[in-house]
Amino acid sequence: MRRGSWKIRIFIGLAIVAFAFVQRCNNKEENPYTGRVQNINMSTEQEVAIGLQSAPEVAQQYGGLYPDERLQSFVDQLGNKLVNNSIARETPYKYDFHLLADEQTINAFALPGGPVFVTYALFSQLNEAQLAGVLGHEIGHVIGRHSAERIADSNFWQTISMGASVGADAGGIVNSIGQNTLLTNGRDDELESDELGVLFMIQSGYDPYEMIKVMEILKAAGGPNRVPEFQSTHPDPDNRIERIKEAIDRFKGQQ
Numbered sequence: 001m002r003r004g005s006w007k008i009r010i011f012i013g014l015a016i017v018a019f020a021f022v023q024r025c026n027n028k029e030e031n032p033y034t035g036r037v038q039n040i041n042m043s044t045e046q047e048v049a050i051g052l053q054s055a056p057e058v059a060q061q062y063g064g065l066y067p068d069e070r071l072q073s074f075v076d077q078l079g080n081k082l083v084n085n086s087i088a089r090e091t092p093y094k095y096d097f098h099l100l101a102d103e104q105t106i107n108a109f110a111l112p113g114g115p116v117f118v119t120y121a122l123f124s125q126l127n128e129a130q131l132a133g134v135l136g137h138e139i140g141h142v143i144g145r146h147s148a149e150r151i152a153d154s155n156f157w158q159t160i161s162m163g164a165s166v167g168a169d170a171g172g173i174v175n176s177i178g179q180n181t182l183l184t185n186g187r188d189d190e191l192e193s194d195e196l197g198v199l200f201m202i203q204s205g206y207d208p209y210e211m212i213k214v215m216e217i218l219k220a221a222g223g224p225n226r227v228p229e230f231q232s233t234h235p236d237p238d239n240r241i242e243r244i245k246e247a248i249d250r251f252k253g254q255q
């Protein structure tokens, strides 16, 4: 490299970093359903499109849909009941609730824009109120726009680390700070979804304390040498139980 060109590199690096920050400021918006200010760079229509497009492929990874129409419609009806009795009804999302055939993997998740899935392995351990808690939690991820927010986060950190590697060969360090931030934010998503799940349970007439039993079931399913996916991406159940109790007290006080 020519001498003096390091000045240009630093300048370009700073410009990239500045660009990332300006873009992030422009992407700030308040979520009308949770009241939280978020950084998001896609529209609700894009979220819906991503969810619809990826749903079949994601379902295939869990052995497809569980082949019992009666159970499928039970899950679907319960999910829709939660939507209709809550603020979820007013959102532009296309909710859709599916039971997955996988009898080994304890998991539940939501795709952006509305598709919600629960595996048979988890479903078979839950009563109706507990299933309402799990589905309510997943509806919370959709309303909270958590996937879209994480995509915006990771775009931001990618740009910052590009700037850092161009300007100062520090891309690796910035990248690991970014990874850490993404993980922490992921845990906050879970806590927000737990709270929304508890609220939706109350609004549909379910006992919100059943959500605590869900956490205990997840904890027990952890076992000594096997961490279920639902748990590995989720914060510690004991931690969540405390927060759930606080949320129940708060929501009950509002009634």
Ligand SMILES: [Zn+2]
Residues within 6 Å of the ligand: 137, 141, 189, 190, 193, 234
């Ligand atoms: Zn979750």
